[in-house]
Amino acid sequence: xxxxxxxxxxETLKAGGADxxxxxxxxxxxxxxxxxxxxxxxxxxxxxxxxxxGFMALADAKLTDRPxxxxxxxxxxxxxxxxxxxxxxxxxxxxxxxxxxxPRNERGRRAFQEVDYVKTYSDIAKWVVEIDDPARxxxxxxxxxxxxxxxxxxxxxxxxxxxxxxxxxxxxxxxPGTPVQPAPANAELLAAAAMIAKSERPLLIAGGQIGAAGQxxxxxxxxxxxxxxxxxxxxxxxxxxxxxxxxxxxxxxxPPSQRxxxxxxxxxxxxxxxxGDVETQNYTLPRAPVAEQAVIHVYPDPGxxxxxxxxxxxxxxxxxxxxxxxxEQPKPDTSAARKAWLHRLHALNNGLRNVAPAAAGKVSFDDxxxxxxxxxxxxAIFTIDSGSFASAVHRQTQVxxxxxxxxxxxxAMGGGVPSAVAASLRFPSRQVICFVGxxxxxxxxNELATAQQYGAGIKIVVCNNNEYGAIRAHQxxxxxxxxxxxxxxxxxxxxxxxxxxxxxxxxxxGTDIASTIGMVxxxxxSALIEVRVK
Numbered sequence: 001x002x003x004x005x006x007x008x009x010x011e012t013l014k015a016g017g018a019d020x021x022x023x024x025x026x027x028x029x030x031x032x033x034x035x036x037x038x039x040x041x042x043x044x045x046x047x048x049x050x051x052x053x054g055f056m057a058l059a060d061a062k063l064t065d066r067p068x069x070x071x072x073x074x075x076x077x078x079x080x081x082x083x084x085x086x087x088x089x090x091x092x093x094x095x096x097x098x099x100x101x102x103p104r105n106e107r108g109r110r111a112f113q114e115v116d117y118v119k120t121y122s123d124i125a126k127w128v129v130e131i132d133d134p135a136r137x138x139x140x141x142x143x144x145x146x147x148x149x150x151x152x153x154x155x156x157x158x159x160x161x162x163x164x165x166x167x168x169x170x171x172x173x174x175x176p177g178t179p180v181q182p183a184p185a186n187a188e189l190l191a192a193a194a195m196i197a198k199s200e201r202p203l204l205i206a207g208g209q210i211g212a213a214g215q216x217x218x219x220x221x222x223x224x225x226x227x228x229x230x231x232x233x234x235x236x237x238x239x240x241x242x243x244x245x246x247x248x249x250x251x252x253x254x255p256p257s258q259r260x261x262x263x264x265x266x267x268x269x270x271x272x273x274x275x276g277d278v279e280t281q282n283y284t285l286p287r288a289p290v291a292e293q294a295v296i297h298v299y300p301d302p303g304x305x306x307x308x309x310x311x312x313x314x315x316x317x318x319x320x321x322x323x324x325x326x327x328e329q330p331k332p333d334t335s336a337a338r339k340a341w342l343h344r345l346h347a348l349n350n351g352l353r354n355v356a357p358a359a360a361g362k363v364s365f366d367d368x369x370x371x372x373x374x375x376x377x378x379x380a381i382f383t384i385d386s387g388s389f390a391s392a393v394h395r396q397t398q399v400x401x402x403x404x405x406x407x408x409x410x411x412a413m414g415g416g417v418p419s420a421v422a423a424s425l426r427f428p429s430r431q432v433i434c435f436v437g438x439x440x441x442x443x444x445x446n447e448l449a450t451a452q453q454y455g456a457g458i459k460i461v462v463c464n465n466n467e468y469g470a471i472r473a474h475q476x477x478x479x480x481x482x483x484x485x486x487x488x489x490x491x492x493x494x495x496x497x498x499x500x501x502x503x504x505x506x507x508x509x510g511t512d513i514a515s516t517i518g519m520v521x522x523x524x525x526s527a528l529i530e531v532r533v534k
Contacts, residue, residue, distance in 0.1 A: 005134035006031035006165035007038065008173065009098075012141045014041050015175035018069055020060060020425065021045070022053040024080075026073020028100025028113075031165025033071070042069075045425065045454060047418070050077050052447040054084020055418035058093050059383070059406055063426050065211045067094040067148040067156075074100040075113025078120075083412055088155035089124045090410035091234070092208055092274070094148035095155040096141075097125075103163040104132060117159045126152075130159035134167035138174040145176035152274065152301035153209065181300055181318035188315045189325050192269075192296050195313065196225055197332040199267035199294070201341045205250065206239060207232040207273025208409075209300065210319045214272070215239065217323040219401065224327060226334040227269065228345045230262070233278035234384075237405035241398050247345035248352075250279040253391045255352055259285075261345060270297045270311075272319035274304040278409070283308065298322045353395050361509050365389055365463050368507060368531050369396040369435065371517050372461065377431040378402050381423045385416030387437035388469035397435075414443035417460060421447050424456035431521065432457070438464040438490050448500045451526050459520055460528040462493050467534075497528035508532045 003011070009032050013021075022045045025033060036044045047053035050072045057068030068088075072081040078099045088095035102111040118128045127147050131140050144156040184192075196202060204227045210218055215238060222229050222239070228247040229239045236249040248258055259281060268286050273279060275297065280286065286295050288308050297311040298319060305314040315322065358364035369392050376382075378400070384393050384407040399405045406423065408415040420434035436445070441462050451458050472486040494504035503523055505516055507530070520527045 002168055002170045004031060004035070004165065005137045005167050005169055006033075007035040008134075008137045008169055008171070009141055009160075009165070010035040010042060011173045012138045012176070013069065015173050016142070016145050017066060018042050021069035021071060022047055022056045022060070022422070023071035024048070024050045024053055024073070024077060026077050026100050028074040028102070028162045029071055029098065029160055029165065031162070032098065032160060045450065047450050048446045049444060050080035051083045051414055052418040052444040052450070054081045054097075055087070055415045055444065056422035056447070057095060058084055058088055058091070058408075058415075059419035059422035060426055061093050061095060062208075062406055063212060063404070063423060065213050067096045067145055069096050069098070071098045072100070074102060075115055078115060078117065083414070085121060085155045085157065086124050087408050087410040087412050087415065091408060092153050094153040096144055096148055097155055097157045099157060099159050101130060101159045101161045104161045105163070107161070117157055121157045124155065125157045126154040128157045128159070130161070131164060132161065134164050134169045135171050137169070138171060142174040142176040146179045149179040150181065152299070152304060181321060182316050183321040184298070184315050184317040184325050188313065188317075189322075189329065191313055192315065193326065193329040195267060195294060195296060196227070196269065200335060200337040201265045202227055202267040202269060202338075203247070203262060203265040204229045204269040204271060205232055205273055205275070205279055206230070206235060206271055207279070207319070208235050208238070209272030210238055214320040214323060215401075217320055217327070219243065221323045221326050224331050226338055226342060228342050232273040232409075233276065234407035234409040235273075236394055236397070236407070237399045237403070240401040242400055244346055245342060246349065248349040249394050250281065250285075251391070251394055252278060254281060258348055258352060261348055265293055267294045267296070270295065270299070271322065272299065274299060274301070274307075275309060276409070355395065363507060363509055363511070363531060363533050365392045365531060365533050366396055368461070368513055368517070369393050371513050372433060372521075373397045375514075375517055375521055376403075376433060380431040380433055381406070381427065383407070383416050383419040383423060383432070383434045385434070385436035385440040386411050386413045386470075387440055387463070388473055389435065389437045389463035389465075393435045413437075413440040416440055417445050417458070418447045420458040420460070421451045421456050424451065424458050425454060428456070431459070433459045433461065435461050435463070437469060438462055438466065438488055438493070439468045441493070448497070448502060448526060452500055452502065457525045459526070460497070462528060462530045464490060464493065464530055464532050465534045466490055493528060493530040500526070503527035504530070506530050506532070
């Protein structure tokens, strides 16, 4: 069957199981965009900024365990979308970024908006390919799909010359197929099981490579082997926070008492995480390059296992495959010491939710988040932007086996609102609540327009302290009394939300927090709460 190369690209994505893509339209990929008009198998969501579209694609990938799909135009569009490509690399999230390119006969002439994407993205993408031959579109897109998912997941950039997409081809559609992930060798598994059985104070650090589909396996393994679980950076949602085996979240602000307790472990099982600087608390949990305790590191990328730490046992394997294999091993009896360790870590984490009340005339964001968590639906999805407010969210939000929490380990601001839009489009019957600061919300909060256009109902909670709070805290510590460039002059966020035809409400000193939250969560459609903490 003869078809245009742009349609062949879309048919290949359909063969892989894709059903949603995100874009800001551009003339350089109209040949692909036109193919989406033929049927509605893949829903194309048009966004207001390429950064917002990129974060939506990443959130969709986290929720589906499939590559997120992002289409951006050449030059400026690609530049705006780079934040998502970088976040995908930092978070190990599968992303296919399709970038428009100048016509093939203009390449190398510094044509209008021309960029050499192989050079530009070589440091942050798993693979960058420019498709010059239209007959190879299906072959290369199928390979890009597999590449994004294989080993350590991540971004793949596919450059699409404008004229190439308009060429007619007569080649078959190639389905991407299932990526092959490494499984643990039997000897490695037996050694790991023996180490876990022997340990009195184990600690399992759970990373994002476990995926949405692996969370049930993680719970079974933690229960069967009586393992305390801590989430890697921004992975609080990997395990139910109300479960007796939950021990906390390894972020930027881990209280000293909790950090000291974690350091007492005699065995670290790092599963599905590359063990970056945040979850290892600046390379002290475990200490680099030689740990003070035994370490089992399970990760599908051989380049990551042993890169920063010399593990006692390094296993190049997919996290889900390792969990399945571990569950087949005989379980030892749980010692009294192990039970006490589990209880201690869980109780310590629960106690950290108790914070000092707000000063007179002030609003505590902890109080607001705690009340939202109490009133939110049992299967609510929380999304969280980056900023100092996030500490309160991690303390007070209770993520259960039914709930989900999406955050970005890259530290990029602006991910919260787009992630909420993507989550609501993916699960329209579930309540979606976004926590964001006054800095981040004005970076990509305009995607509230996208939510309204496509019928996504999101609740946005803005922590307004009139500053870039996280940066101000660092600045004050290093240069006390010399704050520069961290103050903000904000709009009326309530009026701003209403301009998008969404409800807007204010929490300030004297506001009945519980009733305001109840009203917003019960309201249909999108709504915003501005929380003035200063």
